[in-house]
Amino acid sequence: MSTEIELKLQLSPKAATRLAKHPLLANIPAQNQHLLNTYFDTPGLELHQRRVAVRFRKKGWQWLCTVKSAEPASGGLAMRSEWETQATPGTFDFSHVDNDDFRRFLEARIDQLEPVFTTDFKRQIWHVPFGESQIELAIDRGHIESRGLRLPICEIELELLSGKVDDLFWLTRQLQGDHHLHPAIASKAERGYNLFLDTPLAPFKARPAAIDADMSPVGAFRAIALNCLEHFQRNEQGLLSCSDPEFVHQARVALRRLRSAIKLFAPILPADFVAAYGQTWQTLASALGEARNWDVFLSETLPPFQAAFPCNKDGKRLQKIAQRKAKNARKSVTTLLAVDEYPRLLLEFTAAVYTLGETLPLPLEEFARQQLARHARKARQFAKNHADLSSAERHKMRIAFKKLRYTLEFLAPLAPPAKLRPYLAALARLQDELGQINDCVTAESMVTKAIGNSSNHAIQAWISGRHALLIERLDGALQTWLAQRLPR
Template sequence: MATEIELKLRLDPRQLRKLLAHPLLAATPPQRQRLLNTYYDTPELALRARRVALRFRKKGWEWLLTVKSAEPASGGLAVRNEWESAATPGIFDFSHVDAPALRTLLDELRDDLEPVFTTDFTRLRWQLACGESQIEVAIDRGSIVARGRREKICEVELELLAGRVEDLFELARQLQHHLILHPAIASKAEAGYRLFLDEPPRPFRARMPPIAATQTPVEAFRTIALACLEHFQRNEAGLLAGGEAEFIHQARVALRRLRSALKLFAPVLPADFIAAYGQSWRTLAGALGEARDWDVFGEETLPPIAAAFPHDRDVRRLRNEAGRRVRHARRAIVTLLALKEYPRLMLEFTAAVYALRDTEKASLKHFAADRIATITGSARKMAERYDELDAEQRHRMRLRFKKLRYATEFLGPLLPQQRMKTYLTSLARLQEALGLINDQVTASLLIDEALGEKHGGAVHGWIAGRQNLLIEQLDPTLSDWLSQATKERGN
């Protein structure tokens, strides 16, 4: 078994000539190969479900049978297990797969395997020295074909043949200096399956990062941060395609989780890392926040108001203005993602995350317990006197509970589990209730922004009434969380 470590970068075909003229590549003639690949699976796509890719590759006169694991990539970097052996087309011999469980699965599925899609591309290949490493640079141009549908391939892959992951990023920086290379997350296999199923981009929700008690706090942060990057990147296509509300929501959540992780792990992260990246995502997060606020206003807050005041001129103006503001905000997001600063930030941040090193081997369990206790104590103090808080203080309390929820989701698996599910449910309900109250506050601000402070009297009255009702209904939810938090503290 080999471990494939590669950095995948998306290339605009119009910039191919500029890349080929880069001094690192122009100095040496590339090797040119045409690679024809047929991917196989069962009719039920059993391999895809288990995150396994299986292909026959024609490479010149040679045929290869390749099995790959399909672990997710983040920031463009993928680390995957790979088994490859010379083969005869159509003969599935898995004797080279030295992972017993995987080999058993492949043998069991052998008789059901059938072609699913093909990739046909030309590869230009260089082998370069960078730092302490040997790296293969490959530019792939061609297409994926499935069920008569076709999708173009134009990408750059940097594969670490020997040496350090840091040198992959250094080489990417050098190549990226005069052109835009976007860190890409989808493998050719993943793109092929999507084309085979004719799947449009779908909003991608956060997955619980697989942290373990054997990790150090810095290692846990790396796992969590990369999961947040994957969460964002898997919603990127939806943002670029027009930014439907749920893509915006999930992308915003991804950056919120990432920024929360930076704050949560700040005590064990280098000061220069926090200084460099603590605010780096703020501009993009702000654009997503503006779009999300107008989406919520137009899709959730305004409809019941329109039903209550069907002939109100201000309501009609608000509906039109909300649509205009949403379209403007979505265009702003696309503009930000098109700037060269975005792929460079993604690449630099990913490189910095991988470069983090532990200065001491602290216990992750102790770190988790201490951090969650600190955040819980801060949130509890505000919750216990909620009735005394003004609007600004309630806003800060909501943010503390959001911070607490993310921290508990990140680190909760390391804590005593007797009541963790119940506690998280209680915490989620409280955060949702606080979010609904905040939506009314935000709606009032948006109304003033759209109509001016002298208009929208009836709408403002409806919003104020809704906010007061939600505040009155909060007490049982708040009391439930305080009760659950007391039990958790006693464990």
């Protein structure tokens, strides 16, 4: 078995042609290949469900059988276990897979395997000596085909053959300086399955980061940060091409989680890393926040008022203003994603996370206990005094509970599930109540900006009344949470 470490970046066909003439490749002979691959799976797509790919590849006159097991990718970087051997097309032999349980899983399904999709592309390859490393740079151009449908392929892959991951990123930085190269996380296999299944573009929600007690705090941060980055990147296409507001919501949550993770792990991270990336995402996060606020106003705040007062002019006027504001806010987000600095930020952050060195020799479980206790203590102080809090202090309380929830979700694999579930459920209910209160505060500000401040505006009075009712019922959610014990 080999472990494949590669960076995948998308580019335009014109950029691919220019890249092939890059000075770094000028004195290196290129290899040209035509690769035809057929991917196989069971009728129930069991391999796909386990993030496994099995393919036959025709490479010149040679046929190869390849098995890959993939980990989630972030910032374009993927690390995969790979087994490959010469083969006869259509004859499956997994004896070269040296993971016994995995091999038995594959062998038990040989009779069920059938073709699902093909990839057909031409590849130019350069073996680039760079720094202390040997890196394979490949430009792939062609298509993916399934059930008569096609998707284009135009991408580059940089694979670390030997040496250091740092060099892989440094080479990519040099290429990015001259060409618009965008880190990609969807492999050809993933896109092939999406084509086969005719999978619609859908908002991507956060999934748990793969951490365990044997990791160091820095190792856990690496897994969590890249998990957050994947969460954001998988909503990127929806931000650019779809009007569904849930893409904005999920992208905003992803950046909130990422920034919370940096703050959470700041005590064990290098100071220069925290200084460099603690605020780096602020501009994009603010743009997403503005877009999300108008989406919530249009979908959640305004409709109940319009239903209660269908003839009120403020409601109709505000709807037109809010729709225009939401459109402009969404445009600000897509503008930020279109600038050259954005793909460079993805790469730089991924490089910085992957190359983090160890700092304090602190066990992860001890670090988790310290951080959970700190955030829970701060939240409890707010909760016990909530009746006397001002609006600004109540906002700080909401942020404290949000940080506590993210901390628990990040470190969930270390907590006893039976204790974690009721605590998280009470925390989620409380956070929802606080979120609705904050939506009212935000809506009041937005209405004032849109139509001015006046006691004659029915919607301002309606929002104020709703705000007061939500604060009255907050005590129940706070008491339910206060009755819970911190899971540890």
